[in-house]
Amino acid sequence: MRQKDIKAIFSEFDGYCETLDRNGCITYPVTITWTMTGRHFGRPVVVILGEARESGDLPPGELQVPAEILEEVRQVGYGAEPLSLEEIKEYWREARRLSVKNHWHPEARLVQY
Numbered sequence: 001m002r003q004k005d006i007k008a009i010f011s012e013f014d015g016y017c018e019t020l021d022r023n024g025c026i027t028y029p030v031t032i033t034w035t036m037t038g039r040h041f042g043r044p045v046v047v048i049l050g051e052a053r054e055s056g057d058l059p060p061g062e063l064q065v066p067a068e069i070l071e072e073v074r075q076v077g078y079g080a081e082p083l084s085l086e087e088i089k090e091y092w093r094e095a096r097r098l099s100v101k102n103h104w105h106p107e108a109r110l111v112q113y
Contacts, residue, residue, distance in 0.1 A: 005033045006069060009088055010046070011111065012061040025061065027091070028105040032065065032073065044073050048105070055079070064088055 011025040031047040046053045046063065055077035065073055067082040074080050083091065091111065100108040 005031050006066065007088070008032050008046075008066075009064045009083075009091065010048070010058065010061055011064060012059045012108075024111050026100050026103060026105075026108050027064075027111045028108045030063065032063075032069065043076050044069065044078075045076075046078065064091065 008030050009027050010030045011027045013025060028048070032044050033047055034042060034044055035052070036042070046058065058078070062079040062081050063073060064083040064087075065080050066085055066088070070080055070082045094111070100110050
């Protein structure tokens, strides 16, 4: 069954926070889609800046996804933690305040915890 695309966030484990003497991660938006062609047929795949990324193509880190798709994304090899859509939106709103300089993803933000 084809599901609709879902917006999620990816939290990248990185030494950036350590250099600032803070706890946190670099976070950016991703889309999870279910493609109907090729080797990803019927499976969730993460899309970042228009490019499909399998679990091995991502930097070390975890997806923050709605609980209803958590097991499905884990089954295809992604590291993931559950967050509701509202929590994802709030997490991202908070993250917008702290940009990350010189990161490969233009929308990357520093999330402190």
